[in-house]
Amino acid sequence: MKKILFSLCLLWCGATIFSQDYFPENEGVKANNNNYTAFTNATIYVTPTEIIKKGTLLIQNGKVVNVGSSVNLPQNTIVVDLDGKSIYPSFIDVYSKFGVEQPKRSSGGRRSPQFEPTREGFYWNDHIMPENDAINSFKYDEKEAKELIDAGFGAVNSHIHDGIARGTGVLIALNGSGTDANRILDDRSSQYFSLTKSVTKQQSYPTSLMGTLALLRQMYSDAAWYAKGNAETKDRSLEALNRNTGLPQIFEAKDKGNNLRADKVGDANGIQYTILGGGNEFERINEIKATNATYIIPLDFPDAYDVSDPYQASYVSLEDMRYWNQAPSNPKVLAENGVAFSLTPYELKSMSKFKENLMKAIEYGLPKTKALEALTVVPAQILGKSGEIGSLKKGAHANFLITSGDIFDKSTTLYENWVQGNKNVINDKNTKDIRGNYTIALKGNSYDISISGEISKPKLEVKQDTIKLPSKISYTDDWLTFSFATDDGDMTYRMIGAVLPDTENLSGRLILPDGTETFYTANKISSFEEKSEKDNEKSDAPKVMPVTFPNVGYGYATKPKQENLLFKNATVWTSEDAGILENTDVLVKNGKIAKIGKDLGARGANVVDATGKHLTAGIIDEHSHIAALSVNEAGHNSSAEVKMEDVVDPEHMGIYHSLAGGVTSLQLLHGSANPIGGRSAILKLKWGEEADGLIYDNSPKFIKFALGENVKQSNWDSRSRFPQTRMGVEQVFMNYFQRAKEYDEKKKSGQPYRYDEELEVLAEIINGERFISCHSYVQSEINMMMKVAEKFGFRVNTFTHILEGYKVADKMYEHGVGAGTFSDWWAYKFEVNDAIPYNAAIMQSQGVTVAINSDDREMIRRLNQEAAKTIKYGGMTELEAWKMVTINPAKLLHLDDRVGSIKEGKDADLVLWSGHPMSVYSKAEKTLIEGTTYFDLEKDQQQRAAIKKERNQLVKMMLEEKAGGKKMQKPKQSTKRNFTCESL
Structure with a gap:
């Protein structure tokens, strides 16, 4: 009997919770x-650009x-x-975690090696989870x-923030009065x-940004x-990926460089991603x-550094100081472009x-219309929901805000946020609105009272003559409480009373410093005036440091x-059969070496007096x-x-330092963590x-291979990945080249x-199209x-390091x-x-070409x-030494x-x-690339x-921030990692 009653109860609850308009009514008269x-x-504001004065908004059943x-x-x-008030569409957050359970980082355990997935019937790499x-x-x-409603949001697009391919999102109206049946849009x-691996999966690959990008490329190829x-x-993962291709595709990049990397992946596969940026897009705006792409921009600006200690301040890089100053201008720069x-x-x-931060972005020049677009119509367009959310056009969900005025004015009050017609x-x-200027006479003294700020959260300033007095104010449910103290702090006046709707003055009960109770009246002399657009234009805009190339x-x-x-008149080191030429001219035109000789005419070129100096080709680091x-x-x-x-x-400073040392070209090589590394x-x-x-344009194709201790993991903590011996290294090469041969x-x-x-890459090596x-x-x-190379019909191009090369130079x-x-490391x-x-x-x-x-x-x-x-x-x-x-x-x-x-x-x-290019006393005075x-x-x-000079300017700005009571962050030293072959 209990089971039957329990089942009936479940049925009744289900009907109550999940009922639809076509369900029968069985609960009496409704x-x-x-x-x-x-x-x-x-x-x-029907849209940010369609504005109706003295307009009417008509809603029914949650729709406009x-x-x-x-x-x-x-x-x-x-x-x-709503006379005197404004209506705006509610905001939309297109990149949220709202209501969606987020995976927690798995504790302990080593990431599993190589290709070992933990799921059957899904993609081989565990970090690819489009089925979620x-x-x-x-x-x-x-x-x-x-919290979101109070901030003005009416809809959020949420997803599981985990993995490289993360699956689909859910669009939710923030309608607490409804059920999932109507609030899930x-x-x-x-x-x-x-570009981030799952926090729950233990599979080790990929361990790098380049591995992640390669995995994405392979994933799309496999899906096709x-x-x-x-x-x-x-493969349920690839099925889901293909099924979801018609949806908006959103990519979390979080950095200007990664934005471009993500866009390349999309372009290669016919996909235009919407990209979550990093706030530094202004540095590479072109x-x-x-x-x-359309971008999703986090309004997350860094706090100023506390540089009051000069020693600690020296740890903060100019790049980081500059970013603090420039970051709030990012939305403005995007809008301008x-x-x-x-x-x-x-x-x-x-x-x-x-x-x-939104107000700060506007202060830094973001137009208010663009700000409203970025919170309404643009996110709706991203999601393909322009007819449903983001505007107040006929048929849209009744998601709107009621404000006291301009929503982007600091003094404006947000009264109500209606979501699907629910207030x-x-x-x-x-x-x-009690804001304004008043006078009050107490015990023979006259005091000036100024009330500003928001209507529901006013700010108080009390002065006697020109002296500002300590004061407090509270305004709740039409009850006003405020107090102030005299300049010496001995006399405190406390006032409380109801604010009546039909009077301009403030009045109520007064408690004098001696505890005596009486009444007070504060006479209003003028109303509060918000700053007009004209006034705002006159105010000094924040000073933003100019962007440099690169912005360091x-x-x-x-x-x-x-x-x-x-x-x-240079001493010219040709690195050719011509050798070293004394008192010789070199003409550079259109990025090329046009002529070499004596007494050459300038032909419109800028003349550089190189008398007593040496001119060489740029150094190349293999x-x-x-x-x-x-x-x-x-x-x-x-x-x-x-x-x-x-x-x-x-932006790596190593580039600049290398130029200062006369280096113009280099081969950026993969490290030596594995026998077959990555492409150069x-x-x-x-x-x-x-x-x-x-x-390089039309760059020759190279790849890094490695032998020795590193690839068999002698010097890093790994005992799970093949190979573990030098014998195993050889077998890796044999296996992969045989597979590549069969593939080709x-x-x-x-x-x-x-x-x-x-x-494909290994087949290029066999076919002589790529060099090792x-x-x-x-x-x-x-x-x-x-x-091994000779067995498969190709030749190794270069042995690098090769410190025992002298033993096998003839071979x-x-x-x-x-x-x-x-030259001399050992x-x-x-x-x-x-x-x-x-x-x-x-x-x-022995005839070997040596660098x-x-x-x-x-x-x-x-x-x-x-x-x-x-x-x-x-x-x-x-x-010959210089040729090396x-x-x-x-x-x-x-x-x-x-x-x-x-x-x-x-x-x-x-x-x-x-001076002489190989002298320790010589300096590179000019380093040219293509003229x-x-x-x-x-x-x-x-x-x-x-x-x-710029550091001093920024330090001064930060000290002013601190003096103004702004939140600060501790100085920190951020340095880029310098890699070697063995870096993991």
Whole structure:
């Protein structure tokens, strides 16, 4: 019997909770409220640009029925007179966590190695979870909803913030009076992606940003393959990904550079993402605009640093100081450049900070119309819901705000937030406005009282003559309490009373300092006046430091421009058969070396007097890890799918330092965490350009391989990934090349095949289309690598490090491989014990093309001096030594037809030295790339002075912030990580 009653109870509850309009009524006499409600005489913002003065908004059953200056009202209409007040559409947050249970970081345990997923029937990588639907984890949260409603939000788009492919979101109206049946506007509103792995999954891959991007590329390729019905097994992840392609696609990037990376992934797959930005888009606004993406911009501005302690202040970089100053201008810059964006409180600790930062963005120049668009129509457009939310057009949900005036004025009061026709009272709109200026006479003394601020949260200022007195005020439910003390603090007056609707003056009970009770009257002399737009225009806008290229201390005010230059009377080191030419001119035109000779005419070029100075080709570093955001993808023993081009950091100070050392080009190599590493990026160090602007056009294709201790994990804590021995390393190569060979054969046969980016790259090696730069030390492994290559019909291009190269130089020459090595590093780990400083000279003597490289952010600044060491260790001539950092690395990189020497027709990548280029006393005075000066010693001195001046200005601004009682943050030192081969 109990079970039957319990079942009946469940049925009754279910009918109550989930009933629809077509369900029968079995609970007695009922009638639905079909009355209309009309809000009249208001200033109505139907959209940010469609504004109706003295308008009427008519709603019924949670929808807008009509809006206009003249609206016919049905008989059953409740009329609300909003004379003097304004109506706005409620705000929309398109990037929320509201009501959706968020996964918690898994505790303990090592991430599982390589390809081991933990789920059957899903994608091979656990961080790809498009099958997750936020609706399945949704529960309406009354407390959080109130915070959002009080801030002006009427709808939020929420999702599970976990993983790289995150699944779908849920769009919710913040209607606490309704049920999920009517407040869930869309249970699959959008599909989400990010660059961050799941906090709950233990699978190690990917371990880097470049690995994440490679995984996304492979995921889309696999989805296309799966959609054609080619897969042999069911994959619920790819099914979900393909099913969700018609939804808005939202990508969490959170940084200007990652915005561009995400957009590239989208463009490659025919997808236009909406991108969650990082607030620093203003630094690369032209590139951001070129993505044609709509952005979601967090209103999260940094607090000023507490720089009152000069010693601690020195730890804060100019870049960080400048970002504090510039960040509030980001929305303005986006608006000025026609970039569509919405605003979100994402990652703010409190909703009060959202309004504060919104007002700050407006103070920094964001037009109010654009601010309203970013909170209403743009998020609605992102979600494809323009007809339902974000405006007050006929048929839209009745989500609107009632305010005392301009919603973006600091003194405006938000009275009500209606969601789906349900009223949420935030401040009583019938509260009398007591703001204004008053006088009061007490005990023969006259006091001036000024009440300002918001209507429901007034601020009090009391003066006697010109002296400001300590005072307090409280105004609740039409009851006013305020007090003030005399200047010496001995006399305190306390006043309380009801505010009557029909009087301008304030009156009530007064408690005198001696405790005596009496009555007071404060006579109103003038009303409170809000600042007009005209007044606001007159007020001083905050000073914003100019953006530089890049936006760091040594960035340039404008991007360097190409010039035609004539170097006169230089000692020219050609790195060619012509050798070293005395008192010679070099003409640079249109980025090329146009002519070399004596007594050349300027032909309109700017003349540089190089008398007593030396002109060389720019130094080329065959092996570098500067200017990278990550260097190793260590999750697999082969990571041929990743690209260093994906993680170029154009703001790395190593670029500027390298230019100061005469370096113009480098190969940015993957690290040595695995036998088969990632693809290289070959860069020209064009300081001030974006990442793509640094990459060589028509760049030769390279990849990093590695041998030795690192790849078998001798020196880092891993015992779960194959290989663990040098024997295993060889088998990795044999296995992958055999698979790549079979893959390539199938591809060439015309049979259907699953695109595999990793095997595509390895097939390019077999086909001679991609070159290997191989990290190496021990002669046995060097021999092994050459034999593996010969077995599969290709040649290793370069052995880098190669510190035992002198032992096998004859075999290297026979194989046809070059060498990139250190000048005199040895014994820094066990496998380097046999290294000798004569290594480079011995390999060169056997016919091997040898380059001196850095593999180090410090050494790259003095490769000119490293080259000189080969003169001491091996008796190299000066010219042959210099070739080891110019034409030889150019040959190893297959760029010798373009750079590496001073020859007519080559790129004008040149360095003007103050003296002999291999002297420790010489400095690079000018470093040019394609005829553009990217480093100038004289300008460097000017920049140092400008940096000091700007720091002082910013410190002063921050001290003013502190004096004004603003929240501060502790000084901190933020430095970019400097990578080596072994960095994880």
